[in-house]
Amino acid sequence: MNSNIYKKIKIIPKILTYKEKIVLSTLAALALASVAFIGMKWINRHSVFLAKNGGxxxxxxxxxxxxxxxxxxxxxxxxxxxxxxxxxxxxxxxxxxxxxxxxxxxxxxxxxxxxxxxxxxxxxxxxxxxxxxxxxxxxxxxxxxxxxxxxxxxxxxxxxxxxxxxxxxxxxxxxxxxxxxxxxxxxxxxxxxxxxxxxxxxxxxxxxxxxxxxxxxxxxxxxxxxxxxxxxxxxxxxxxxxxxxxxxxxxxxxxxxxDSQTAIDALKNKNIDGLRSVPSSYQAIVTTKKTELTALSLTQYSAIFFNSEHNKQLSDVRIRKALASSINKTELVETALSGNGVIIDSPILPGFLGFNPSVKKYPYNPEEAEKLIAEAGWKKIKTGEKIAWQKGDDILKVGLTTVDSLETNSVLMFVRKQWEQIGVTVAPVIIPKEELAKSVIEPRDYDALLIGNNVGNDPDPYAFWHSSQIEVSGGVNLALYKNPK
Structure with a gap:
């Protein structure tokens, strides 16, 4: 460095006032901090962080x-x-x-x-x-x-x-x-x-x-x-x-x-590092600065599958339409699922080949639902404080089956309440997950089955909707859908 320039820089502190020295020091500190910040951003942008073995x-x-x-x-x-x-x-x-x-x-x-x-x-x-x-x-x-x-x-x-x-x-x-x-x-x-x-x-x-x-x-x-x-x-x-x-x-x-409460207590007490899944009703409890909730989008959907072979009352399409129209899906997602869900109207998921956004929808309309039931020949009656539907000696009644979990139980109770509001008698059936295949799906022992269908990596609906998958052992055509074509 030129000696004259160095001498001039050296005498700067002697000619500055106290306030000027404070301002200059602050500016210098900010300049250094800015350089450090920009440097760290450059390093992060141009660095590859590798996982370390062990742990x-x-x-x-x-x-x-x-x-x-x-x-x-x-x-x-x-x-x-x-x-x-x-x-x-x-x-x-x-x-x-x-x-x-x-x-x-x-x-x-x-x-x-x-x-x-x-x-x-x-x-x-x-x-x-x-x-x-x-x-x-x-x-x-x-x-x-x-x-x-x-x-x-x-x-x-x-x-x-x-x-x-x-x-x-x-x-x-x-x-x-x-x-x-x-x-x-x-x-x-x-x-x-x-x-x-x-x-x-x-x-x-x-x-x-x-x-x-x-x-x-x-x-x-x-x-x-x-x-x-x-x-x-x-x-x-x-x-x-x-x-x-x-x-x-x-x-x-x-x-x-x-149960979920015991598992969440273990997480809060640091006995575990993570939980496989957290029911929506517990998510607020585990949300802290030291926990991270990761939401996964899965190639699956949950639906209610009607079995008209098990309950002949469901063989009338007007009854099935009435049940579909009496469920407020928006409220269901917001309350029973705490917002953790997306409404769909087709077993072909958005983004998959064959998805049709114009497919027939059944929006929430309890008045239309009751009208459809009446058109099917059922008469509204009072049974104490509640209403019901009667045809001859029969009362309109649907068994609603699901597996035993917090979220499916929550959805079942929501649907039960909505169906009962239009006068349909509901018999809830909750079974352990491990008994689902043997006790319910294989013998087709259900009126209406609330369950999730995992579509997997390929959107082909064959396994879930082809007529051949009704009678075959292990088949999962849960709605018993038949089409000669």
């Missing part, structure tokens, strides 16, 4: 595991979540796209009926036994056995599987089905463990709970039970032999709680 995450879940087995898991949300950590399928959903998982290649025949899948040779189970085509064939054929009542039965019904060699299988369909690979995301079972288990005992086998073995990124390290032998927690350890990039976490601990 343990503790999650809470309400309920308990029933069968950590890909063949049964979809019937229980907890089982389904853990199964995805322990098992791999031929394909998987990655960012809403179906991509290979255990599969390494796929060939489709010209007639679109045969799908030949190549399997990777470096996938090994947690007990270090290699996965082969035999395991894939065993898993599919077991799921197709009607005796075990697998949730995959309807999906795989009529599909033929054949082993070509140790690393190749071929699926043959009865008719073309373009999204077929999206159905092959279920986990693969180890044949060497399960082939000795009698098929009728498979659902209750110890290997479902205490020693589930797959090929996934995590494996069971230990578990704890209560005095009744019910699982209290699992510790999952990183699978060091995983054929893909191992996860960053060393461990995941999953603790199970009997």
């Amino acid at each position: 343990t995450y503790i999650e809470g879940a309400v309920g308990s595991p029933k069968a950590i087995n890909p063949i049964f898991a979809s019937a229980n949300e907890i089982d389904n979540d853990i199964t995805h950590l322990l098992f791999n399928g031929l394909f998987k959903n990655k960012n809403d796209e179906i991509v290979p998982d255990i599969a390494t290649g796929l060939t489709v025949s010209e007639d679109k009926l045969t799908y030949t899948v190549k399997i990777r040779t470096d996938a090994i189970f947690h007990d270090l036994v290699p996965l082969t085509a035999d395991d894939v064939v065993f898993t599919v054929e077991t799921a197709q056995n009607e005796t075990i009542r697998s949730s995959l039965y309807g999906t795989l019904h009529g599909v033929k599987i054949e082993k070509k060699d140790d690393s190749t299988v071929a699926f043959t369909l009865q008719q073309p089905f373009a999204p077929f690979p999206s159905l092959l995301t279920f986990g693969i079972l180890p044949k060497h463990i399960w082939e000795t288990v009698p098929i009728e005992a498979m659902r209750f086998a110890e290997a479902n709970i205490k020693t589930p073995i797959g090929t996934g990124p995590f494996k069971i390290k230990r578990f704890k039970t209560n005095s009744l032998g019910i699982i209290k927690s699992y510790t999952l350890a990183r699978n060091e032999t995983y054929f893909q990039k191992p996860p960053y976490l060393n461990e995941i601990i999953i603790k199970f709680y009997p």
